[in-house]
Amino acid sequence: MQRHLISAADLTRDDAVLILDTAEEMARVADRPIKKLPTLRGRTVVNLFFEDSTRTRISFEAAEKRLSADVINFTAKGSSVSKGESLKDTAQTLEAMGVDAVVIRHGASGAPYRLATSGWIDAAVINAGDGTHQHPTQALLDAFTMRRRLVGRDEGLGQDLSGRRITLVGDILHSRVARSNVDLLHTLGAEVTLVAPPTLVPVGVESWPCEVSYDLDRTLSKSDAVMLLRVQRERMNAAFFPTEREYSRRYGLDGDRMAKMPEHAIVMHPGPMVRGMEITAEVADSERCTAIEQVTNGVSIRMAVLYLLLGGNEPAATHTRTEEK
């Protein structure tokens, strides 16, 4: 494993499988009465959020606390891009406090990379979402959810997603989740298809290791998982598509469309879901939709990442068993 987690593209297949397997161990901790490991006792982790994201922050915080880390939450909403120095200044302040890891969420693509490579700071850097670039722990939790559902919880250990066909639908252009997922799913051997109106597909996508389609209906029957990406309402005003209704007709997932998917296929959503436009209530509430599981799995994945970056070289499983004695 590398010292930082900036991009899903930095992970090898073996790194990624190790994280998924470790997350399974971590998930067992959550099933116990005392949901805590002593692994990061005495280590300090800062959640440095320049952009609001309560869901992601709480998920990291839960993971950090379950590993017994000391947690500092630092929110610097809105101050970053308007005044460029603040990232560096903040980083150096944290460095002076002897922080071991920084979980950073930033509105500017590349900010975590700068933080990790500019010599401003020595701590491990974990990217919790940067601009429209990457959100690697989201991709890991998505892959974890897919492996559990499509391969199996125990059968999945040591396995990747070879041969699975995954479709991502929605705003690819502005989505760090799409970028991270394409990278990671490709590394794990899955075949990825992106579906969106052409206005929401980035120029240059042809170099990505995936297929691109403008037609959702034609991809549904050959999908093991369909992942919906959030489409922000303001995109409509910027002429990315004509109306919400038209988007919904062409790219929304309703019961009829879900019926075209193979029986074992799952519906995924990183949340929060815009019901009615991207997904109908019928689909969102169906047993095939994994949105809630994804949230649960997010904590296990983040525990695994923190553990592997900070916790040392022993497999997590050993620790877990020691705890159980």
Next chain:
Amino acid sequence: MSKILIRGAKVLGGEPQDVLIDGETIAEVGTGLSAEGAEVVEADGRVLLPGLVDLHTHLREPGREDSETVLTGTRAAASGGYTAVFAMANTFPVADTAGVVEQVYRLGREHGYCDVQPIGAVTVGLEGKKLAELGAMHESAAGVTVFSDDGKCVDDAVIMRRALEYVKAFGGVVAQHAQEPRLTEGAQMNEGVVSAELGLGGWPAVAEESIIARDVLLAEHVGSRVHICHLSTAGSVEIVRWAKSRGIDVTAEVTPHHLLLTDELVRSYNPVYKVNPPLRTERDVLALREALADGTIDIVATDHAPHPHEDKDCEWAAAAMGMVGLETALSVVQQTMVETGLLDWAGVADRMSLKPAEIGRAQGHGRPVSAGEPANLTLVDTAYRGEVDPAGFASRSRNTPYEGRELPGRVTHTWLRGRATLVDGKLA
């Protein structure tokens, strides 16, 4: 004024010759010239060029003296072999009145390192709405002939048409920063494969090309002269080539960095590579070199854009756009154009001195190296190889993309009207 004998210099890269400077002018060019009464500079086979002329420099004074001043900028220019620079209008206050352009012009003359020819803004405050007093700036002591809202595009077609028409009265030229504003909202880098991966806002080639296409058609329609700043894409080259073949009076410039660097460098997220227009692809770079070689692109201009350290030592999106360029331009041109066989030294003299002086009507600059001409000269050690060390820059800012990169060539001497401004690589 004294005499200087430059002995054994390859004038424009030709056979070694002696050049005798007497006072402000070149007295004689030949072989075995007498050194009597003259200070001798042994050129030792170095290349002698007419003093370089930069049609696109940002000196930052007035307003951002923390980045650069007329003094530090002209010292940087002399270090890079320049004897004249055209100073862009996007200062604070904007150079949109006779008062501001005269101030900049005078500072250049007073410091004496390099002639400074101010560029006037096309519109008041660079706001693109109302024509600035172009005639008054032309008639001022600064004698402005080049007008540009550089940093911003004159995107209103009617304003651009009027500006092109208006400057005909005094032989002026409008230098356009071609950037369609709507197509580049939120733009951070070249739109393409790399921007898609990095998740940085794309600056599409068509945003440059569509403005150039419009402006050459406007220039044709009103029979005026238009200059395209820092052309950066293969498509732009095609449009300029077409316009020239049609007889449209268009000239174009390319920066050294667009001749060498590509958007692949942005993968580092290091804002030293953040520039406007952005670094493009390998294909664009090769097209730009070809176009400079065949004359489709007329000149090299630096777009020297100094910024203080703190404006670059931050995350990409927050960083200022621009690179310094005066002190490395000739080296980059040597590497990309001369050592690739695309251009000889006479060609470099044409693209970096003669043509820019002609486009900007810079009196006494861009002249042949021959008797009777003003002694504006640059001596280049073309055999030199070395890593770029910004610590040695004369510019107040250090935002160079070449730090630690090995580049060929080094300017050893610069003379401005017979007076040495650079001697053995040191400012005089």
